[in-house]
Amino acid sequence: MRVKALLALGASAALCGCQTSNQADYIQIGYGPSFDVAHAQCEMQKGSADQxxxxxxxxxxxAGAGIGxxxxxxxxxxxYTKNCLIINGWKRAPHGQGTAAAAAVAAGASPTPYGIARAPGSxxxxxxxxxxxxxKKCSAGDKEGCATREKLAAKLRAAGVNPSPV
Known part of the structure; x- marks a missing residue:
């Protein structure tokens, strides 16, 4: 009996040791606080999911009921932590991509064009x-910019959005 308990404890420890939650495992997908702030908020609130x-x-x-x-x-x-981080603009990275994204952000590169993090599919x-x-390019006299503006305006109008300069 003692050997079985030790094996179960060892297996549990091994499985728990595989769980990580550092920024290298996440990529920014939208607006929100820094990873450290979002992760801390989610960690503080995750106990509310307990039954x-x-x-x-x-x-x-x-004992079995307690372990279960x-x-x-x-x-x-x-x-809960996964969903909380998504709400705060962070998502678990696909295998092997989180480290590269974190390194790019640490090097000063913007995670998305224009420096604005957008939700996927937006x-x-x-x-x-x-x-x-x-x-802006068209206003400066760039004919290619005018053509691009018209193509994008047609797509946006088809989606129900009427673009106009601000």
């Missing part, structure tokens, strides 16, 4: 920024 339990029965059953509850709470806390924001850039 209690009541177990009546043999000591082995109560602890595992369920760990999973719920991880999911093509309208990108098109509006591109339209504004093309409008």
């Amino acid at each position: 209690g339990y009541i177990a009546i029965g043999s000591p082995a059953f109560v 509850n602890a595992l369920g709470n760990a999973i719920a806390e991880d999911q 093509w309208i924001n990108t098109a509006l920024l591109d339209w504004s850039d093309a409008n």
Whole structure:
């Protein structure tokens, strides 16, 4: 019995040791605070996802219920932290891409064009920024900028957005 308990404890420790949560594992996907601030806020609040339990029965059953509850709470806390960081503009990076993104930001490179972090799939924001850039070039007399502005304006109008200079 003691050997089984030690094996279970060793397996749990090994699995818990694989969990990381540093900035190299995340990429910025939208507006929000720095990773350190967002992560700290999420860490402070993740305990709210925990569930209690009541177990009546043999000591082995109560212990099993406690272990099961602890595992369920760990999973719920991880999911809460993941969702909390997404709300704050951070997402777990695809395997192998987080380190490169963090290194680029540390070197002073903007994580996205224009220095504005946009949500994925937000093509309208990108098109509006591109339209504004093309409008400035067109105002300066660049014919290519005028053509780009007109193409983008047509796409935006089709999506229900009427671009106009500010």
